[in-house]
Amino acid sequence: MLNLTILLLLAMLMLGGCAQSDVDPLTQKQPPWVKTVALQPDGQPLRVYSGTVRARHEIPLAFQVGGRILARHVDAGQHVTAGQLLFSLDPRDLDQAARAAAAELAATDAALATAASELKRHRQLVARDFISLQALERFELAARDAASRRAAAQAHLAQARNARAYAELRAAQAGVLIEVSGEPGQVISPGEAVAMLAQAGEREIEVFLPDGSQPPATGHVHLANGDAVRLALREVAGAADPVSRSWRARYRVMGMEAGFPLGKVVQVALQDEASETGVLAVPLGALDERSDGARIWRVLEGRAQPVPVEVVALTAEQARIRADLPAGTRIIALGTHLLTPGMPVRAR
Structure with a gap:
């Protein structure tokens, strides 16, 4: 009986040693897995507003x-x-004014004819030495006055007729x-x-921007069929609205005119130059903002390496950054606060 007990104990020890030998101690020291994503160019609009379709003129x-x-x-x-x-x-008052102006012109015509006749007769008398030259000058001035009055009456009649047309x-x-x-x-x-x-023709989108914001230079508006139409900034009001404290901006609709119904409220996505020149979009979890400043992490030869970045803006899910990396570069998306430079990792 004792020998049987000893044999059983020896068999259990041998089995336990075999089970332990099957476990590879290296598996306990493998580098951790990290999730990676590709850097994407920032294609999201900088700001979204409601705008109104207006005519250019x-x-x-x-x-x-x-x-x-x-x-x-x-x-x-x-x-x-x-x-x-x-x-x-x-038009009754305007018609009466035109008739009065016509009557005034007729009176000045008669006065001018009388003055011209008197002047002619007195010139004949001067030629016969019946009157002096000083007397003739008085009739010459009267004829000039009559001609001036007739010219004024003609102008009054033209004004009255224009007013009637108005x-x-x-x-x-x-x-x-x-x-x-x-x-x-x-x-x-x-x-x-x-x-x-x-006026028929060019259409614009009128947008009211918050006080203190710089109007983006470009943008687009989405149509009901899913198409997007480009916008370009044309003018900004010289002063803020005294009530709303907002700034009125007008954006030209590029390549489409009569298709936009006037007065329609549309959603406008405005995008400044920064959205088109080297700005990248990354998940918020990829951004590491410890004491060394903002950075992201990439995997080089199986090790995590930090890359400093400039944060442009933050949204609810993404960070807009500038980095010395091309779009498409894969970076670590989660757990960046646990990484250290040169730490061995396995990219998933």
């Missing part, structure tokens, strides 16, 4: 003379052609009436806008 329409609106021939949203009649004023407001250019405020019976003054004409 928006012309306030107004009468050059005052009066009471007699008729309105158009409605808001209507397409108009060049020369189309839009509004008419009550009683009809016509479209100077083809376009769309985006606003019509004048109504029949309304009394207006000269220059008071009664409509707003969006």
